Amino acid sequence: MRFASLGSGSRGNSLIVDAGDTKLLLDCGFSARSMLARLSRLSILPEEIAAILVTHEHGDHVAGVFRFSGHFDIPVYMTHGTHAAALQAAGAPAEFPQCRLIDGHAKFSVGGMEVTPFPVPHDAREPIQFVISDGARRLGVLTDCGTITTHAAAMLSGCQALVLECNHDPDLLDASVYPATLKRRIKGDFGHLGNAQAAALLRRIDTRALRHIVAAHLSEQNNRPDLARTALALALDCAEDWIGVASQEDGIGWRES
Numbered sequence: 001m002r003f004a005s006l007g008s009g010s011r012g013n014s015l016i017v018d019a020g021d022t023k024l025l026l027d028c029g030f031s032a033r034s035m036l037a038r039l040s041r042l043s044i045l046p047e048e049i050a051a052i053l054v055t056h057e058h059g060d061h062v063a064g065v066f067r068f069s070g071h072f073d074i075p076v077y078m079t080h081g082t083h084a085a086a087l088q089a090a091g092a093p094a095e096f097p098q099c100r101l102i103d104g105h106a107k108f109s110v111g112g113m114e115v116t117p118f119p120v121p122h123d124a125r126e127p128i129q130f131v132i133s134d135g136a137r138r139l140g141v142l143t144d145c146g147t148i149t150t151h152a153a154a155m156l157s158g159c160q161a162l163v164l165e166c167n168h169d170p171d172l173l174d175a176s177v178y179p180a181t182l183k184r185r186i187k188g189d190f191g192h193l194g195n196a197q198a199a200a201l202l203r204r205i206d207t208r209a210l211r212h213i214v215a216a217h218l219s220e221q222n223n224r225p226d227l228a229r230t231a232l233a234l235a236l237d238c239a240e241d242w243i244g245v246a247s248q249e250d251g252i253g254w255r256e257s
Contacts, residue, residue: 001257005216008252014038017139085125104128116132121146129143140163169194172227
């Protein structure tokens with residue numbers, strides 16, 4: 001099983017997971033045209049994608065979902081709450097036959113992959129994150145989460161690969177031009193994980209099987225890749241260059257888990 005980021009940040013997010021016969025997209029926060037270009041960089045055709053998994057309804061995660069999935073007839077998996085909220089968003093069709101409504105606590109299978117969603121605290125209707133497995137290896141994804149819950153930590157423990165939100169450095173955020181209300185939202189219990197919170201999670205879970213870690217959803221204004229790398233490397237007691245960072249424009253290339 002391998003994975004790659006097509007881009008990660010406040011202007012769009014999408015991750016692809018490939019188990020050979022089954023390829024999944026996790027979120028589709030770019031336009032259909034941009035998605036095609038980003039998939040092409042990874043030598044993936046849209047017709048190869050078996051499903052799109054959606055974490056929540058915010059535009060940087062669903063901007064291209066409906067048009068992209070409709071054009072290529074790709075089923076989309078999302079919670080009832082995300083579906084209800086997405087129907088109110090611009091471009092969401094009232095009738096969407098490709099939609100598969102899921103329970104945010106119940107695992108399901110798509111082709112050769114087992115998908116385990118889990119709920120997270122974020123300011124959305126019914127947000128979830130995912131652990132994806134090919135039966136031998138597990139990839140855990142945690143972005144757009146304000147607080148590390150006991151359940152989320154248990155879900156991510158023992159994974160071979162992690163994609164982990166490092167949205168902000170608190171000092172950079174405090175010094176930024178963001179209005180006070182937005183700063184409180186980002187740092188709040190239903191906002192986004194900062195570098196220190198991501199590092200604290202790594203110290204809390206079993207990372208002995210970890211082969212890859214990617215810092216994701218970095219704020220372009222309130223964080224820097226070197227700060228995220230340093231925080232995670234200290235938590236894992238590893239070299240900083242072992243920590244991958246997914247960028248907004250280029251994401252990150254294939255990682256074999």
